Amino acid sequence: MSAQRDLAQRVGQSMFAADRASRETMGMELLSCEPGRAVMRMTVRELHLNGHHICHGGFIFTLADSTFAFACNSRNQVTVAAGAQIEFLKPGQLGDVLTCEGQEQVLQGRHGVYDMKVSNQHGDVVAMFRGKSAQISGTVV
Amino acid sequence: MSAQRDLAQRVGQSMFAADRASRETMGMELLSCEPGRAVMRMTVRELHLNGHHICHGGFIFTLADSTFAFACNSRNQVTVAAGAQIEFLKPGQLGDVLTCEGQEQVLQGRHGVYDMKVSNQHGDVVAMFRGKSAQISGTVV
């Protein structure tokens, strides 16, 4: 069990180091990567604001999509997103600290379903995301 | 008819000027904004790459979500995304020029459904996005 957790952590660190989009462009942090689970965090900054002066919904999706990627690659099988769906429940305001927690719901054969919940610092749910994954060949590390 | 097109164009220019996320952070261009329609373009650069060295799926979603925002605000009623769904059909590679065309499918009362198609420079479909919109009070310009 501990071996799986160690592997998930190594996969997470390796992917995150290479993930310029999430780390540099968006300013996300990877808080944890465990088998079938991941947690990430992103503070809403000026660079994230759209024409309505709130966090671009695409970047809330991106936070969830990144967390999804860590959760579904955590078993060290290269896995990609086939599709995803998001419900926007509350806007993200400048300065909000958004935390995304993701959890594997089912993994059958090559296909999995993963749920991500994005919350702000008040505990309000900002968005609910569901992703569908497909394993391809290869390992991450 | 022409008045509606002029209005859509003004709405588009005004929103785009204020949309730091799409314009500066992502490097998108707004090619057109018409009543119920919009077209945007984004070239995949280093800043868009994830840990698999392809364009982060979240940024493909963001391109579609921005185009959706212009299409659903084009009638000058402030409109927000209630949710969206995306299918990823092909990865975006470094240097790819992604074009997103969006079209209103239905607008009944305050709720609308909009479809976005993201294609690359070879005409391959990279992603299909469907957004659900909700009008709130106020006008854009």
Next chain:
Amino acid sequence: MSAQRDLAQRVGQSMFAADRASRETMGMELLSCEPGRAVMRMTVRELHLNGHHICHGGFIFTLADSTFAFACNSRNQVTVAAGAQIEFLKPGQLGDVLTCEGQEQVLQGRHGVYDMKVSNQHGDVVAMFRGKSAQISGTVV
């Protein structure tokens, strides 16, 4: 707490008695209705088979959609489905006993997100369903 559970049970019984579609046309059973939760069951019969001789995907969706309705009305506020999304993971074969378990994930203001998991008698996941609800005025009982 017990009062809420009693109310949910009464709401469930009242709705189910009136729900000809689920009860008579589809042959579903309501196994439980609790605050924010419901469980239903349906055996795949000849009447459910499509042209590929498997359970029509629409009827798997219908089982999940019914369970969703019981879960989101369980607090006695009349609530309707705004939309839903389903992933089909395994076909339903003639004679399969499909059980759907549904759980509220978030309820903020008038809007909620509910997840349904449809499994067969072997414990395989047949489908994952996510519904978005909207409360309207009125009570169920």
Next chain:
Amino acid sequence: MSAQRDLAQRVGQSMFAADRASRETMGMELLSCEPGRAVMRMTVRELHLNGHHICHGGFIFTLADSTFAFACNSRNQVTVAAGAQIEFLKPGQLGDVLTCEGQEQVLQGRHGVYDMKVSNQHGDVVAMFRGKSAQISGTVV
């Protein structure tokens, strides 16, 4: 071209004859099956009503899912639904005549995206459905 249309029509007739769920249980009619397209119709009857005394949303989905099946099998490659998403825009009332028109949006390799629009006899849009298909081996006729 005519050969493709003839084939689509034969595929449609063959599948519909075998589709007990759509034809007998739901009472649908297949109005047309062309390459990448299909049209079906269903009148809302007592058997379709749920506990709110409107057409069960699952049966509106089922109408769309059947139409999707005819559209995506119309090229005579056995094709199944991987998933689908629906937005409910207006309820179906007893006696309403629901028509579903479906159209292939993209077919790349084994995967396709198909859009279905369900309208009533007044031309109001009742639901918008998007399905994702996966071809498997074999032909329909």
